Amino acid sequence: MIKMSQLEQTFGLFLNRHPEIETCYQAQLINRRSLARDFIRQGHAKPNQFDAVVAMLRRYPFKRLLKRDFTSFRTIRVNIKDKILILDFEKEKELLPKLQKLIAHTNYDKGDTLKIVVGSTSISVFIDEEKEGALKDVFEQFTLKHRYQHMSEISLLFSDKANESKGILSTLTKEFVMNEIAINELLTAGSELLLYLKEEHVLHAYEIIKRLQQL
DSSP states (O other): OOOOOHHHHHHHHHHHHOHHHHHHHHTTSSOHHHHHHHHHHTTSSOGGGHHHHHHHHHHOOOOOOOOOOGGGGGGOEEEEEEEEEEEEEEOOTTHHHHTHHHHHTOOGGGTOOEEEEEOSSEEEEEEEGGGTGGGHHHHTTSOEEEEEEEEEEEEEEOOHHHHTOSSHHHHHHHHHHHTTOOOOEEEEETTEEEEEEEHHHHHHHHHHHHHHHTO
16 A cells, blocks of 8 residues: 555545535636645645646546446335424433333324334434423433434435436535535434434425436
8 A cells, every 4th residue: 555645645635625626627617727726725735846746636546436336216105294302312221111101102194203213322312402491301311322312314216227326415415515504413214324413404405406306
């Protein structure tokens, strides 16, 4: 393995924060010298390092630009649900048995929301905001690390064709990054992808998904 220089490592982190730049550069929408100037302008290298940055870009191992199949987006079914509450608890063994009470208050036939994700240090609970009051006595007994209200759930249901396609998730997340839309949580369940974001961003996110479906 070839050891990367400090300048290359810094540039790699720069691309991680700005994935759209790598795409534009490989598509020859921006040239090497312009990219070097922007890299320096943002304070990642000194002005007297311009030639060194250009040389680094010449040898940098950019990822191969894959041809994306946008037709796969046309087969995705999209559903949106608002007023989702996400509660992130500190992981405690007594909490899981208590969460059984949530199931009794959940009517899946009517579209109620309930998802429980057990991580290594925390337990996240996804419920409808209107259900919080009925479960207050359960929640008050345990340590709540984060509480996210006014969230929206975007459900993307993939077809078999979309499941076999590469780059769908990366294309979607890149579009969101370029439009300053943050994904607070992301879950998968079989062929379904669930995105959780603030309600104020859901309309813009939906427009991006519909635009991708028309390409």
